[in-house]
Amino acid sequence: MVILKRHALLLEQILTDMSNGKSFTEVPEGEEMVKELEAMGLIRYETPIRITLTYAGSELANTLHDLYQGKDQKADDEQANITILEKGRLAPPQEWTEDWRFLGSEIIAMLDAAHKAGRVGPVAQEALMERGLAQRVRNDETKKEYIALSNAGKKILNLYREITPRIEVDDKLAGFVRDVPLGPAHSSLLPTGSHEEHLLEAMRLIAYSVPNSDVYAFTALGQAIKMALQDGGFAEGTVISEDIFIALAEHVDGEGTPAGLSLLQTLNYVGNNGELLLSGEWLLEAYRLWKDGPREDVWSFALEAEEVEIMEAIDHVWEKTKSNPEDVPTFDRIRREMIDRKIRQYKDLLERYGRKLEEMPEKYQLIARRFQEAKDLAAWYDDNFDLRQGLYALEAFSLIREEEHDNKAVYSLTDWGRRVLQEQTQNQRDISSVAVKAITMTRKTFSSPNVEWWQEAKESGLIGTSEPSDSGWFYAKLAEQPIRMPYLSEYEMEVFQTIPPKGMTIDELYSELTHLPKERIRWALEKLEARHLIDILPDGNIVETLAGEHMDVALSGRPQGLGEPVNPTIIRVLQALYHVGTLYVKEKKVRMLPRNLDHAIKASGLARKSFEDALELARAAGFVGQNSINESGLMLLEAVDMMNPSTELAGFTEISSIPSEVVA
DSSP: OOOHHHHHHHHHHHHHHHHHHHEEEESSSSSSHHHHHHHTTTTEEETTTTEOOOOOOHHHHHHHHHHHOOOOOOOOOOGGGEEEEEOOOOOGGGGGGTTTOSSHHHHHHHHHHHHHHHHHHTTTHHHHHHSOOOOEEEETTTTEEEEEEEEHHHHHHHHHHHHHOOEEEEHHHHHHHHSSOSHHHHHHHHSSSSSHHHHHHHHTSEEEOTTTTEEEOOOOOHHHHHHHHHHSSSSSSEEHHHHHHHHHHHHOOOOOOOOHHHHHHHSSSSTSOOOHHHHHHHHHHHHHHHHHOOOOOOOOOOOOOOHHHHHHHHHHHHHHTOOOOTOOOHHHHHHHHHHHHHHHHHHHHHHHTTGGGGGGGGGHHHHHHHHOSOHHHHHHHHHOOHHHHHHHHHHTTEEEEEETTTEEEEEEEEEEHHHHHTTTTSOOBBBHHHHHHHHGGSSSSOOOOOHHHHHHHHHSSSSSSSBBOOOHHHHHTTTTSSSSOOOOOHHHHHHHSSSSSTEEEEHHHHHTTTTTTTHHHHHHHHHHHHHSSSSETTSSEEEEHHHHHHHHHHHHHSSSSSOSSHHHHHHHHHHHHHHHHEEETTTTEOOOOGGGHHHHHHOOOOOOHHHHHHHHHHHHHHBBBBSEHHHHHHHHHHHHHHTSSSSSSOOHHHHSOOHHHHOO
């Protein structure tokens, strides 16, 4: 949806004509604007020369009219304790500049973020206030002042969600779609202001970034249509439409007509023998997205370079196992390997920088000084690095797995872990959640990454000039495929429990946690989002996901001082107990017969000692009784389910050109 001055004036004209008793308005000069409003689902043609408002168009036109008139906006009845202190005010469209966007995908993204957080984030406040879509309010109970969506803002967001855009792509627009880069990319690569660009946004095929539309990207629907047009749709006239969608669906269902089949074959969506071509598969995916809507959730991934080093150490020890079967990657063996690696790393750093430690990257400086002073290098390693935390973090993303080997707990790389290690070989680096989300968030309807996220993705090598790199596609797939398990380090636990369910801004979080280094807080947020416990919104707000809310409940009775009671090993113990136990629905418990303990240990895949130690910690945390999983433990398992996509998600691998050896 995109509303500029000319769109607003036409909506106002049609509304005036209706108020004067006219049942229609004649099509004005410049029919392109009418086509754009029709694609948005706001107007319809009564005849080729007469137009009228749809229900949604009438609602939007009336909302705009009320905003121009500055009519009072009262607080919602259910929020009687809210006092409006300052209303946003929209100037009449006659005063707008020609290219000023009252509505666009970036404004919808701001409204959506504010709705999730219950207030407008700092990045969106100015834009929404000047449009009358937000207002400054005070909660009379808490005495807190903040900026919230106005009733007009809520109404427009609801209208957007209710409207189904009209899809109609002719041969000219199809050529435009083929030529425009997929994105995310700088908006300068897109001919902004053109009729074709407005049509793409009207049909929700592209979206712009918050707050200033600096970055654009094809949406989930747009990506599917763009892929369908790579090999299909080469004909004059209409090449994609709602009728063509239906003809394709009927053909796949075995209910098609000869005329429909002929059209689909002419457009190269169906082959000579009636088989669905790749372009047709993508068009069918576009139909699904148009009909059912794209996904609501955004999935991400985060990895620290330090964790890559641990994976290298595990892989290196397994290589040694080939010549010495007794040399396996237990925790102690990996620790020795990491001590050797860190000693070499910091010796090299000190040789390179000499006495000029201040020129060394900041994150290395303090550890390097401690290295110079250390008498016991093993103790130096333990004081400055947390191997256990790294192992948990890697297993939480299914990159490694703890297993039993000759009654010992050992660690092995998973298939995904090996692929990550291969990808990191030439360029070992951190991969942040927001950098990956810069790609995955485009799979929504109205989302494009803000400039900071896009820039971070570019610096990490995940996005090139105009679209994701092979590495970017790889990490986007990695965000959606492997099974996540929860893990909260002590830092992450503190950050997570500081965030209320409805959220807070990033700046507020930093103010609450002044005793923690900002970089620690930033990486805690990255990991929490990558594990799908929080959502960092483009307007500067942070909110808990549904999985995060369940995690909050599960942890509400946790005793203090237990270390890290939410980790992959405990989750595997709970899952094993659930597997061999019996669910008592009314009591909200799973009971296990004591004689089934050995079955549970086997089901977990853990060494007996690892299982027993984790079971004791789970009991201390209140997740497990003597032989049962209690309600908080079940809530924790529910959170695990919510941390992962519930259905297979079409998308990134098929679009990309990822080398088969990386993604196979």
